[in-house]
Amino acid sequence: MRPYCGIDFGTSNSAVCLGDAAGLRLVPVEGEAVTLPSALFFNFETHAVAFGRDAVAQYLDGYEGRLMRALKSILGSSLIGETTQIGAGRKDFRSLIGLYIAHLKARAxxxxGQPIEDVVLGRPVHFVDGDETADQRAEAELRGIAEAQGFKNIAFEYEPLAAARDYAEGLRREEIVLVVDIGGGTSDFSVLKLGYAREILANAGVHIGGTDFDTRLSLNTAMRDLGYRSQLKSGLDMPGLYYHQLAAWHLINFLYTQKVMSGVRQLHHQAADRRLTARFLEVLETQGGHAVAARIEAAKIALSEAPAYVADFTAVSHGWTREITREALMHSVKSDVERVVATAIACVRERAGLAADRVQTLFMTGGSTALPGFEIAMQAAFPSARLYYGDRFSSVASGLGLAARARFGADENREI
Incomplete structure (x- = not known):
């Protein structure tokens, strides 16, 4: 039997489900772990490329090199055709994403025990909001990248539909389900009638996810310690562009140029409080942006259970710590959460044509469903629905494996 796989290439984390004569199972992609952080580290000292947790660890351990995260965010943007500096040379973003996809393929x-040519790739409902042309271009780019890594038969499935496959496997009754997939880069929804058959009633998505929540929290906390929203001597507000870039995972590396450093030094000399901008310069000069972002992400995760968290930035700048509260996180992401919930409501009411009380189950998946306040907001929007949590990090991959089995598996399993 020829093997096949489903790949959930995520903004923050990725996973693979393999199907062959032994059946379907999630692939250990880093040690025994079946999820892999979507990160690459080019280690200039060892001249090797690290992936996932190892990539982040090598960066935080202080090895000289270049860390890349949230590469999925590049798909559908103008950056996909550009190059970035890696050591003495430059690499284009297609090849960087290709390296990561190739690593997942190699693990599967x-x-x-043999090459894999058949794959179902997960994709968000919208790679790009409100731009169908850019959305189609993003899918075509991902298809081309997968083909370059040796995949020959490539299909796509919306990520929330894949999660629904995983849920429907154990369903023994008919019900209306709203799949809620809140990932690192997008929030996606599917309304389905599941049970004896699968009927897709509506799909919707918005380009807001966990990395956006990181950005909002960073701007309201760590970036304030670097001069964001402070004033210049002239009384004008400090320009915010560089801070927004430093707070966004996929834009951090673009700050490490002489042109940017020159611009920040000029702002430093014009700043009313130069202690803050001096720390900003220190972060850029030591290329500590990803270390700051990692600690903000850790704070966001910790605050799903703790009321407060002390973010320790001392490895980036001596003496720099900040207490971050759950209330600060919820305030930071309030408008984003409202947009996400509004998209879910529109998916049910406008696209599926159903009243909110017709939804019987909220199937929640994706790491960002753990965001404080999100579950409460979804329950308020759909008060009649019960909550069901799938595996936050692997439900989509498992569903993509089921989709791959239906498409590429033994004849008796194939969809007609």
């Missing part, structure tokens, strides 16, 4: 092939 190692488990299968």
């Amino acid at each position: 092939e190692s488990l299968a």
Whole structure:
């Protein structure tokens, strides 16, 4: 039997589900872990490329090199055709994403014991909001990248529909389900009638996810310690562009140029409080942006359970710590959460043509469903629905494996 796989290439984390004669199973992609942080680290000292947790660890351990995260965010943007400095040379973003996809493919092939040519790739409902042309271009880019890594038969499935497959496997009754997939880069929804058959009633999505929540929290906390929203000597507000870039995972590396450094030094000399901008310069000069972002992400995760968290930035700048509260996080992401919930409501009411009380189950998946306040907001919008949590990090991959089995598996399993 020829092997096949489903790949959930995520903004923050990725996973692979392999199907072959032994059946369907999630692939150990880093040690025994079945999820892999979507990160690459080019280690200039060892001249090797690290992936996932190892990539982040090497960066935080202080190895000289270049960390890349949230590469999925590049798809559908103008950046996909550009190059970025990696050591003495430059690499284009297609090849960087390709390296990561190739690594996932290699892990699956190692488990299968033979090459894999058939794949179902997950995709958000919208790579790009409100731009169908850019959305189609993003899918075409991802298809081309997958083909370049040796995949020959490539199909796509919306990520929330894949999660629904995973949920429907164990369903023994008919019900209306709203799949809520809040990932690192997008929030996606599917309304389905599941049970004896699968009927897709509506799909919707918005380009807001966990990395956006990181950005909002960073701007309201860490970036304030670097001069964001402070004033210049002239009384004008400090320009915010560089801070927005430093707070966004996929834009941090664009700050490490002489042109940007020159611009920040000029702002430093014009700043009313130069202690803050001096720390900003220190972060850029030591290329500590990803370390700051990692601690903000850790704070966001910790605040799902704790009322407060002390973010320790001392490895970036001596003496720099900040207490971040759950209230600060919820305030920071309030408008984003409202947009996400509004998209879910519109998916049910406008696209599916159903009243909110017709939804019987909210199937929640994606790491960002753990965001404080999000569950409460969704329950308020759909008060009649019960909550059901799938595996936050692997439900989509498992569903993509089921989709791959239906498309590429043994004849008796194939969809007609």
